[in-house]
Amino acid sequence: MLRIHGIARSRAFRCIWAAEEAGLAYEVVPTGFGPGLKAAMAGINPNGKIPALEDGGLLLFESLAINLHLGAKAGPPLMPAGDDASRVLQWTLWAATEAEPAAMQWAYNTFIRPADQRDPAQAAAGAEALAARLQVLEAHLAAGGPWLLGAAFTMADCNLASVLYGAAMNGFDFSPCPRVKAWLDACLTRPAALAARKQREG
Ligand SMILES: N[C@@H](CCC(=O)N[C@@H](CS)C(=O)NCC(=O)O)C(=O)O
Structure with a gap:
């Protein structure tokens, strides 16, 4: 196992x-x-x-x-083959290198560190950086969807949505990107996500 x-x-x-x-x-x-x-x-x-x-x-x-x-x-559809496998890698690396550093800069200075160790300027810089990345995602979802690769939920969705989970749960403002918000809500309420969230959130 x-x-x-x-x-x-x-x-x-x-x-x-x-x-x-x-x-x-x-x-x-x-x-x-x-x-x-x-x-x-x-x-x-x-x-x-x-x-x-x-x-x-x-x-x-x-x-x-x-x-x-x-x-x-x-295997498919969670991990497709061919060009779609490369797209899963692309969005996974985007999650790790574009979305996560910005999300963590915001998170550390908003809710992770003790209040007296948070830097509001760093929180604002992280929020601005994440918002810029989310506009890229918003445009991508406007051109296709409902999932990152189109019709099927893949590991790309799981990886990116799990990186954005902390922001979603802690009041990040997704209102400028309604498609991202709808996509993230759909990801985080899948049965598998709810099973994992139950272990985390109780
Ligand atoms: N890039 C790594 C990050 C792993 C990581 O930083 N894990 C945290 C917990 S979420 C940890 O173990 N922190 C303890 C430490 O840094 O000493 C991954 O995605 O697995």
């Missing part, structure tokens, strides 16, 4: 959601934050972080790479 190391309140949430979408049996090995994390992940993730995946003899780190692996195990 697949073993997902981490807790649903971490980025392991992304992998739990992906495993649910893929219909794969998994267990969560509950490794949480704190001073013991690096020691607990020794031999599993050289970065000393969560999540990590054990799939037989394969050890993987990086939440979105884990999800691509889970998608590949499930």
